[in-house]
Amino acid sequence: MxxxxxxxxxxxxxxxxxxxxxxxxxxxxxxxxxxxxxxxxxxxxxxxxxxxxxxxxxxxxxxxxxxxxxxxxxxxxxAQHAAESYIKDVAGTSTADEIAKAKALLDSGAISADEFAALKAKALA
CATH class of the missing domain: 1.10.1240 (Methyltransferase, Methionine Synthase (B12-binding Domains); Chain A, domain 1)
Known part of the structure; x- marks a missing residue:
């Protein structure tokens, strides 16, 4: 035992x-x-x-x-910021592309104006 x-x-x-x-x-x-x-x-x-x-x-x-x-x-x-910027560089999406995608979602009615403003602010940050 x-x-x-x-x-x-x-x-x-x-x-x-x-x-x-x-x-x-x-x-x-x-x-x-x-x-x-x-x-x-x-x-x-x-x-x-x-x-x-x-x-x-x-x-x-x-x-x-x-x-x-x-x-x-x-x-x-x-490290998180570096990883995010690396992913953005590799993915090839620019700020303008992200805003254009958000605008297309707004025009199609998939998101509201407030959600578009939030996505735009996030893309510009």
Whole structure:
């Protein structure tokens, strides 16, 4: 019966280790992503992450967690914008094409004037 508990305990420690590695890599990537930190502070954080990794990661998440989330959200937004512009470039549709399609939908009665205005504003954005 103790064999099953050994398996459960092993799975718990594997889960904890993988979670810790994810946090560690997130902290390291955020340190290098932050342009407000100078090189010395980045080096200091990395040194502490090497020598006292668990405590340093915990302190970093508490002290800089909010700005870490803001930087991650900004990076995600930049990636989303880049993907959208790439798709538009590959698809070959221009702003004028999108407005013309919306106008055709308005003329056919498929959309209302308010919906046309919303589509036009989105195309021009």
């Amino acid at each position: 103790s064999n099953i508990w050994d398996v459960i305990w092993t799975f718990f420690w594997i889960f904890a280790f993988v979670a810790y590695l994810m946090i560690l890599f997130s902290v390291i990537s955020d340190i290098f992503r932050d342009h407000k930190l100078n090189g010395w502070l980045k080096a200091l954080w990395i040194i502490f992450l090497v020598w006292v990794p668990f405590l340093t990661a915990l302190v970093y998440l508490i002290a800089r967690g909010r700005s870490m989330a803001e930087r991650a959200a900004a990076a995600q937004q930049r």
